[in-house]
Amino acid sequence: MVAHSELELLITVVAAADDERSAHAACGPLVERVGGRIVQSGDCSDEEPGCWSVTIARDCAGTGGHVAGLSRAVRNFLRELGPEYARHHVACEPPTAWTVVEHPELVTALVPGGERILVEAWSDGPLLTPARRAEPEPPAAAESAPVLGEHDESGRPHPRLRLRVEVRTDRPAGAEWPARALAARLSRTAELLSSRSAPPVVRVELDLGPAAGEPAEIAGSAAVVLGGEGWSTPELDERGAVVRWSARPVPAGGVSAVEIVAARSTVDAPAVAAGGSP
Structure with missing residues (x-):
């Protein structure tokens, strides 16, 4: 800061x-x-x-x-x-x-x-x-701006963008607002999937809806939008593409880790735990 x-x-x-x-x-x-x-x-x-x-x-x-x-x-x-x-x-x-x-x-x-x-x-x-x-x-x-649908022109489902935010706080409400603020930079719609407390961290997961493009491109572009340094390169697995960021040093309070997943259209699994080493 x-x-x-x-x-x-x-x-x-x-x-x-x-x-x-x-x-x-x-x-x-x-x-x-x-x-x-x-x-x-x-x-x-x-x-x-x-x-x-x-x-x-x-x-x-x-x-x-x-x-x-x-x-x-x-x-x-x-x-x-x-x-x-x-x-x-x-x-x-x-x-x-x-x-x-x-x-x-x-x-x-x-x-x-x-x-x-x-x-x-x-x-x-x-x-x-x-x-x-x-x-x-x-x-x-x-x-009049077009809204991205669930499928592309060929009928293939678009990848879905998911976000997991870890916030160091002792109150769940103190985590949800920062997580939603980050989500708002990536999507006009964000659905809260879960908010789980594991003191001193609260993990908030959100589904940001469909996104156009290849998973690695989507995840990498989302990291650029959020800004900052220390993002991992996109990693491909059975779910899609994943990028991670972790605060160094870990703050006493506030956002400590973020994970972005561009999930393949055939996968509907939540994001894995944030906080992995970039």
């Missing part, structure tokens, strides 16, 4: 909505209020029926990738929203700090139909931190 790095705020809203357009409309006033931009949205009705998640990004005036700087960025944002929001507890495990607002009256005051809001501060450091999102496409272009 660099000593001084820029911070970025991500505000993720989960709200009841009929479709993506209505979810964006519900979040419109909040986007204007915080001076941000919508960078991602997705249907999360598999977890909560009739719900959509919308992620808003906003640059942060603060700097610093240490605990105090990350936590301060989240607290300052909560104070902007009002004294009722500032009372929420802020957790921090570099490279991120976060809090969740779940009080119905506070959430709906910001977003009609809102159920909860996750506020994160991310350090734009060099390793496994969310890259700054590009400006979103105009609505018409985004809505």
Whole structure:
């Protein structure tokens, strides 16, 4: 982690909505209020029926990738929203700090139909931190963008991209959010497969859906997107292609290992344990 790095705020809203357009409309006033931009949205009705998640990004005036700087960025944002929001507890495990607002009256005051809001501060450091999102496409272009199906033109199933993230934390919730943040850089859809605690590590596995290309190419490209140094070269086995990354030295808290699997279309097995030597 660099000593001084820029911070970025991500505000993720989960709200009841009929479709993506209505979810964006519900979040419109909040986007204007915080001076941000919508960078991602997705249907999360598999977890909560009739719900959509919308992620808003906003640059942060603060700097610093240490605990105090990350936590301060989240607290300052909560104070902007009002004294009722500032009372929420802020957790921090570099490279991120976060809090969740779940009080119905506070959430709906910001977003009609809102159920909860996750506020994160991310350090734009060099390793496994969310890259700054590009400006979103105009609505018409985004809505017309093709969605990759389960099969290619010849009818052959696409490989599936899977992600396993190991986070050193004593709370499962403290692992799921960083894992989902990494998954969001690789796919618009992410299904939680499992979250298992093996103190002091929580292992989170996600299915990121189909991906086009050969397994080795898919896995290698995903590692490039996540960034950082120390990735293994793609290894082929009966499942597909696997790449791994492990933190050196192992941090006291935060992401300690990542594994990406581009599973062959004929295999539906979960990723193997992360943390292997690159």
